[in-house]
Amino acid sequence: MRKEGDPQLGPIATHLTRVVHTQVTDRDDAPRTAAYDCAVPLSDAPAIDPAQAATAGAVPASPAGAAASADHGVAVEVRGLVKRYDGRAVVDGLDLVARQGAITAVLGPNGAGKTTSIECCEGLRSPDGGTVRVLGRDPIGDARFLRPRVGVMLQDGGLPTGVRALELLRHVAAMYAAPRPVDELAERLGLHGFARTTVRRLSGGQRQRVALAAAVVGRPDVVFLDEPSAGMDPQSRRAVWDLVRELRADGVAIVLTTHLMDEAADLADHVHVVDHGRVIASGSVRELTDGVADRGPHGDPQRSEDAPWGKGGGAGPGTLRIEARPGLDLAGLRNVLPASLSDGGGAGAAPWIAAEAEPGVYTVTGPVDPSTVAAVTAWLADRGVLARSVTTGSRTLEDVFLDLTGRNLR
Amino acid sequence: MTVETPPAAAPAVRRIAAQASFETRAILRNGEQLLVTIVLPVLVLVGLVQTSFLELDTQGYSRIDFVTPGVLALAVMSTAFTSQAIATAFDRRNGVLRLMATTPLGRTGLLAGKVLGVLAVEVVQVAVIASVAVALGWRPDLGALPAVVGAGLLGTAAFTALALLLAGTLRAEGVLAVANLVLVLLTVGGGVLLPAEQLAGPLAHAAVLLPSGALGEAMRGALLHGAVPPFSVVVLLGWTAALGAGAARLFRWH
Structure with missing residues (x-):
C-alpha cells in the first residue's frame, strides 16, 4: 500500500494511528501531551517536496493512489478543535488533515461532531478552541479569500425551495468569475431531467445532486461534502462518485462525511473515524481493515488485543462471514478449525475468534485460508445447516467502525 | 493538473445584482407572498375607495387621494416586513442563508441582495397600486415623488430591520404566525391606513410612535402636503437604529 505524502514514515505509521486522549486547550501554544505528539506524524506530515514525490511515485500505486499527479499538499488542517454548545463540548480536541488531490472521509456515529467540525472549516461556526486552517488561511478571518476557493455541500442541502433546479445552479454559478459550464455539469449529474422542477418538488436524491453541483460549480480547490449521497439511488451515487474522483484527479481536496461504509471504502484515500468529538482512528481504508486490533473505547469485547494476527503482520487476519439460521452454538467450531489442528491441539491457543455478530450472521476471524472454508462448511454440513452465504475477506470497514465506536444505538 | 485560472469571485456588484x-x-x-404584497393592498385600496361601509373622515380630500398614501405605506410594510421575515426565516431554517454565506456572495452580499430585492418588489407594488388608483381617479402631484421615495426608503429600512430581527431569532413557523399577525394589527390599529389621531383612545397617541404610524404619516405628508413630517423621519430612523442593532446582535444563522 502506497503511503501517499508520508514517505518518511516508518512501518509503524502504516498501521492505524490511534489518537489517544489529548489535552488540548484553546491556546495553540499550549503544552500538549506526549500522546498528542505521537499522533501527529501520520496526520501532520508536511507537504512533500518534488524529490520525495518522485520516490513515492516509484512505489506501485494502489487504485486509491491513481491521482498521482496531484501534489498532496495539506489543504485542510484542524488542530485540537473544540466547539461547545451550551457548555457541552461536541467537538473536543479534534485533529484532522486533508490533502490536495485526495479524498478524506470523516466517519462517525450520529452526534460524533462531524458536521460541527466541518462547519468550523467552512467558516460557518467559530471554534471555541484549537486552530482551523483551510489552504493555510483562517476560515472566518480570511473568508473573502476562501469563499471562491471552497465549495460546500451542507447536510441539509441549504437549497432555496421555491426556485427551479437549474435556475438555482445558474444563480450560484453567477457568484464566480469563471464557473464550470452549467449545462455540462447538469449533464454530468443528470439534472436536465428535472431542470425546470422547483427544488421543493425534487426527491431527496435529486436535491443532493443539485447541492453537489452547486458545491463544485465554482471550480473550488477544496470541497466539503456533508453526507453527499444520503438518499440517493445507486445510479445517482455512482454519478456522484465519478464526479468526486474526477475532482480528485484534478487536484481538489475533498472532505466528505458519510455513514455509508462502502462509500468511504470505495472513495476515500484517508479515513478519520470520529467519536465523542475527537478522531479515534485514522489511516487509509487498507490500514484500518488490515492492521487494526486495538480496541476502541467501546470496542467489541470479543476481540482480544493480543490475538497473534493482531498487529496486522504479513499473514494478516481474514474474516469468514457466514449467513445462516440464527442461534448456532459456536463452541465446537474452534476445534475443527485448521490452525488448532496444525498447532497440535494444545500449546498455543487457537488464534480464532468466532462470533454471532448479529442474529444469523457469523464471523470467524483469524488466518483464513482455503482449508478454513472447507472446515467451516463441513462443520455446517454436520449440523445440517444450509448457509445462505459464505464469504471471505479481511474485515470490512464497517466491522472496524463498529469495533471502534461500539454497537450501541446513539 | 490542468492549468486554469485560480478560482475567483465575480465582481461584488454582479454578485449582489444576481442575488437581488x-x-x-x-x-x-x-x-402566498403575492397575496400579501400585491393582492391585499389592492383589495384594501379598492375596498376603502369604492365602498362606504367604513365611514372615513377624509379631512376634505377625495377618498382616493386620502386612502392611496396609506395603502402605499401598507405595501411597504407587507414586503419589507411580513414577506421578508417569512422568506428569511424559512431560508434560515432550510440552510439557504448558510449555504449562500459560503459562496463568494457572503453574508453582507446576501443582506444587500435581500434589501435590493425588497426595493425591487416595492417598485412592482407601487406600479400596480398606482395604476389601480389612477384608474379609480387618483391624480397625484408628480412633484411629490422624491418625498414618497424618501418615505418609502425610511419605512423599508425600519421594517426590514424588524423582519431580520424576527427571522433571525424565532422558529420559521413562529415567524410565519407573528409576521402575519403583526401586519394585521398594525394595519388595523397602527396608524397606517388612517391618521393616528383618528384611532380610538390611547392608540391615537401611541400609533404615531410606531414605525407603522410614522410611515403612514410620512406617506400622507409626502402626497397630501408635499413634505415628509420631520417627526416621522425621526421616529423611523430611531426604529431603524434600534431594530438594526438588535438584529445585528441577535441574528442567528443556524
Missing part, C-alpha cells in the same frame, strides 16, 4: 434579482423572482413567483 434572485430574491425578487422568488417573491414574485410565490403565491
Whole structure:
C-alpha cells in the first residue's frame, strides 16, 4: 500500500494511528501531551517536496493512489478543535488533515461532531478552541479569500425551495468569475431531467445532486461534502462518485462525511473515524481493515488485543462471514478449525475468534485460508445447516467502525 | 493538473445584482407572498375607495387621494416586513442563508441582495397600486415623488430591520404566525391606513410612535402636503437604529 505524502514514515505509521486522549486547550501554544505528539506524524506530515514525490511515485500505486499527479499538499488542517454548545463540548480536541488531490472521509456515529467540525472549516461556526486552517488561511478571518476557493455541500442541502433546479445552479454559478459550464455539469449529474422542477418538488436524491453541483460549480480547490449521497439511488451515487474522483484527479481536496461504509471504502484515500468529538482512528481504508486490533473505547469485547494476527503482520487476519439460521452454538467450531489442528491441539491457543455478530450472521476471524472454508462448511454440513452465504475477506470497514465506536444505538 | 485560472469571485456588484434579482423572482413567483404584497393592498385600496361601509373622515380630500398614501405605506410594510421575515426565516431554517454565506456572495452580499430585492418588489407594488388608483381617479402631484421615495426608503429600512430581527431569532413557523399577525394589527390599529389621531383612545397617541404610524404619516405628508413630517423621519430612523442593532446582535444563522 502506497503511503501517499508520508514517505518518511516508518512501518509503524502504516498501521492505524490511534489518537489517544489529548489535552488540548484553546491556546495553540499550549503544552500538549506526549500522546498528542505521537499522533501527529501520520496526520501532520508536511507537504512533500518534488524529490520525495518522485520516490513515492516509484512505489506501485494502489487504485486509491491513481491521482498521482496531484501534489498532496495539506489543504485542510484542524488542530485540537473544540466547539461547545451550551457548555457541552461536541467537538473536543479534534485533529484532522486533508490533502490536495485526495479524498478524506470523516466517519462517525450520529452526534460524533462531524458536521460541527466541518462547519468550523467552512467558516460557518467559530471554534471555541484549537486552530482551523483551510489552504493555510483562517476560515472566518480570511473568508473573502476562501469563499471562491471552497465549495460546500451542507447536510441539509441549504437549497432555496421555491426556485427551479437549474435556475438555482445558474444563480450560484453567477457568484464566480469563471464557473464550470452549467449545462455540462447538469449533464454530468443528470439534472436536465428535472431542470425546470422547483427544488421543493425534487426527491431527496435529486436535491443532493443539485447541492453537489452547486458545491463544485465554482471550480473550488477544496470541497466539503456533508453526507453527499444520503438518499440517493445507486445510479445517482455512482454519478456522484465519478464526479468526486474526477475532482480528485484534478487536484481538489475533498472532505466528505458519510455513514455509508462502502462509500468511504470505495472513495476515500484517508479515513478519520470520529467519536465523542475527537478522531479515534485514522489511516487509509487498507490500514484500518488490515492492521487494526486495538480496541476502541467501546470496542467489541470479543476481540482480544493480543490475538497473534493482531498487529496486522504479513499473514494478516481474514474474516469468514457466514449467513445462516440464527442461534448456532459456536463452541465446537474452534476445534475443527485448521490452525488448532496444525498447532497440535494444545500449546498455543487457537488464534480464532468466532462470533454471532448479529442474529444469523457469523464471523470467524483469524488466518483464513482455503482449508478454513472447507472446515467451516463441513462443520455446517454436520449440523445440517444450509448457509445462505459464505464469504471471505479481511474485515470490512464497517466491522472496524463498529469495533471502534461500539454497537450501541446513539 | 490542468492549468486554469485560480478560482475567483465575480465582481461584488454582479454578485449582489444576481442575488437581488434572485430574491425578487422568488417573491414574485410565490403565491402566498403575492397575496400579501400585491393582492391585499389592492383589495384594501379598492375596498376603502369604492365602498362606504367604513365611514372615513377624509379631512376634505377625495377618498382616493386620502386612502392611496396609506395603502402605499401598507405595501411597504407587507414586503419589507411580513414577506421578508417569512422568506428569511424559512431560508434560515432550510440552510439557504448558510449555504449562500459560503459562496463568494457572503453574508453582507446576501443582506444587500435581500434589501435590493425588497426595493425591487416595492417598485412592482407601487406600479400596480398606482395604476389601480389612477384608474379609480387618483391624480397625484408628480412633484411629490422624491418625498414618497424618501418615505418609502425610511419605512423599508425600519421594517426590514424588524423582519431580520424576527427571522433571525424565532422558529420559521413562529415567524410565519407573528409576521402575519403583526401586519394585521398594525394595519388595523397602527396608524397606517388612517391618521393616528383618528384611532380610538390611547392608540391615537401611541400609533404615531410606531414605525407603522410614522410611515403612514410620512406617506400622507409626502402626497397630501408635499413634505415628509420631520417627526416621522425621526421616529423611523430611531426604529431603524434600534431594530438594526438588535438584529445585528441577535441574528442567528443556524
